[in-house]
Amino acid sequence: MSKLFSPIKIGQLELKNRFMMAPMENGLAALGGEVSQRIIDFFVERAKKEVSIIITGSVGISPEGRGLPTQLSIYDDKFIPGLRRMTDAIHEAGAKVGAQIYHAGRQASEAVTGLQPIAPTAMPCEIVGNNPREMTKDDILETKEKFKKAAERSLKAGFDLIEVHFAHGYLLHSFLSPHSNKRTDEYGGSLENRMRFPMEVLREVIEVCKGKAPVIIRISADEYLQDGLKFEEVKTICKEAEKAGVEAISLTAGSYDAVEYTIQPMFIKQGFLIPFSEELKKEVEVPVIVAGRLNSAELINNILEENKADMVAIGRGLIADEDLIIKMQDNNYEDIRYCVACNQGCIDKVFLGQGINCLVNARAGFDSERKIEKAAEAKNVVIIGAGPAGLEAARVSRLRGHEVTIVDKVDRIGGKMETLAAPPEKDTFLFFRDYLYNQFVRLGINFIQKDVKSAEDIKELNPDAVVIATGASQTVPPIKGIDSKNVVMAEDVLNGNIEVGSTVAIIGGGLVGTETSKFLAAKGVKVHIVEMMDAIAKDIGATFVGHLFKVLKEKGVEQHLKAKVLQITENAIVLEDGEIKVDNIVIAAGYKANDSVVEDIKKNFKEVYTAGDVNRARRIMDAVEEGFKVACQI
Incomplete structure (x- = not known):
């Protein structure tokens, strides 16, 4: 058996395998930080699918420290009942759950909280565009108490583990980093001084949780800023955290000032943090957890087999495919729907104050509403267009029991995905094309090469339902000389x-x-x-x-x-x-819809749907979502 599927202990907490769902903002909590049914459904769906432990996205320990309007909070007892409802549901679904307690610090926003952010130094965050004030000694004492209270509430709410957020430029990390900490008192300057406040917080949390739940930290291995926190100092911090009683260390990277290393897009190398975890394992005795674009089953397996980390933390990969772990357990690698690291449906939406969706998985964030269920009547479905909308409609239609034929004017599937993947650093879009092709083959979907210009061109197929997914074409602006050869x-x-x-x-x-x-x-x-x-x-x-x-x-x-x-x-x-x-x-x-055939087909067939850019030119995510939803109606 692969080491991935062997149990592991974090302190006294035994986990059934080495897969952690990484803490990632999902925008699914209610405004103000209360638990919603939607966030419960999202976590439960993954808990059912063999994740050993789910770490929530950041849970705010103070009103002024909340970074997003739709982010869990724990700064008041009123949040405990909702959090208990969530932890109970995750436990019932088969997973453990940890609370990642944090304060956003200089990366909080007055627009979200209505309060001025606090920070080690009055240094604005460019991405947020805010105006934090420097923390006083009283602020430091009050914030330590808030972390302590958050840990107490976490235990009352039924969390199995507490993760203290030492990463991503948030308050505790901003004290650790020479980039954001310019203080001249005992909390700034040397590493010993910069560690002082975060370590005081950590010891308070560990004292609260002693004998009740393990405490771990998540820390950026490298801030990726010239004057930021570097790995040599991080190793020292981790060793001090271990001495304080931390039971595991979870590695991540970056801060908002180097945000591409925090939620890594496709131009960041897959598994870029593995060398850090391998080296840190030589420095500490507690388990080391690694994250960072782990979107290859072979890569994930090798991390554990080669002893480069003790666990893997996967965030976007489990948004993209909630069945990832089961598919790996069954060695069904070709069936995995990998994250392409586009960030369009997850973090881009969260930054806009919305709940997550996913370019490759239309169910993500809509886990209870969007289920693939057998159709009441099996039909002959003809889909015109083999781009993302057509292929997703075909996949879901076939899973619902319909007979499916795709018709396209070219002899390959994927639509514009190869075009989209052509520029430098965009090749991982082909992961999704390959997944759709594998589903096309596995599900036995029929294919006919034909340029459909009218209803007559598909009459011989005798469709009960037609999905038009003919996409869009580039527009030509009305400029003098536009027809020139150049x-x-x-x-x-x-x-x-x-x-x-x-x-x-x-x-x-x-x-x-x-x-x-x-x-x-x-x-x-x-x-x-x-x-x-x-x-x-x-x-x-x-x-x-x-x-x-x-x-x-x-x-x-x-x-x-x-x-x-x-x-x-x-x-x-x-x-x-x-x-x-x-x-x-x-x-x-720009683009215009290829909709010339729509009206003729609607006149000649009873059940006709449109999906994707044929409705209006947008992005792949919109096309996939419409393909999924249309297929669920047939």
Whole structure:
């Protein structure tokens, strides 16, 4: 048996296997921090699927320390009944549960709490855009007491384990970090001083929990800031925490000032924290838990087999596939729906104050509402379009017992996913294409290559129900000279259908335009982005956008903002304020729905649905969600 599925003890708490559900904000609690049925359903769904222990996302220990409006809280006794209802439900479903107690510190927001944030130093957080005040000695004493009370309430609420949040730039981490702690008293300066307050908090929590529940810490192995907390100091902190009585150490990375290392997008290497956990295991006796883009079953298995950590903490991977552990236990690796690290449905939504969803899993966050149940009547379902919406509709329809045929004008499945995966650092989108293909084969879905231009083209298939998922095509803006030979479409460039010259202007600075810029700049092409708005990349999430701007700057990509294109000539693009000499103009100016066949099919068949970009051009996540929901109606 794989070591992954052997039991482990954290203190006196025995866990059935080495899989922890990592603490990750999910936005599913009620406004103000009360437990909701939705968050219970989300955790219970994973608890039923062999997770040994679930660690909640951050639980606020103080009103001014809450980072998000839809985040669990424990700063008052009124929260205990709801939390007890949640822990009881998780226990009944077969898992243990830990509370991650925290204070957001300089990463809290007055917009959320109505209160001024507190921090070791009055240093604003750029991402949040706030104005924290420096903590007084009285604040430090009060906050220690709040952590102590939070631990007491956690025990009353039925938690099996308490995790103290030493990571991600929150209050305790911001004391540890030289980047955010500029104090000159006994709580700042040397590592010994910077550790003082976090360690005082930790000892208070351990004293409360002694003999009742183990206490662990989660700590950033590296803050990934030039003046931030580095691993050499982290090792010292971990050894001091062990001496204080901590029963395990969970490794993560980053802070809001290096947010891409906190919730790692696809440009961060898979398993990047494993070397840290391997080294820390040589320094401490307690179990070491590792996280960080563990979206490969082979990689996860090797971590334990090669003794590089004692447990794995998986967050987004269990959002993407709630059955991940069962599939690994059954060696059914090809059936795993891996997280692609896009962050669109999880952390991007949470940062907007919404509950999570997932690009690859339309059920995530809607665990009780969106169930795949057998259809009352098995039907012959024809789906037009083999992109994400069509493939998801086909998968769910087949699982519900329908006979399914996909019709597409090209002889491959996946729609635009290969195009989306073409730019640098975007290849993990192909994980989802591969999953959908494996389901297509496993479920015995039929495929016909045909360009459907009217209802007549599918009549011979005798469908009982038709799903139209024909996607969208790039739009061509009405610009003088747009039909010139030097004008090409971004998709043709990304698909390798067209070679461009050594200089290009890209019309459009949204997702497609900026990714095409990266793609061409990586090949040595001089790129100009021409955007009529006042900024590019407005539709790109917080964990990606900083890296994008860094890459564009490094590659010398020039931005022309608030720019109106007057004309395209055979060797230039003419703007209101001048012209740019280029070999090619690349169009990335939006999409229009491929809906020309919709009305004819609706006239000729009784049960017709539309899903994805045929309704309105958006993102893969929207297409997958609509494909799922449509299939549940058939």
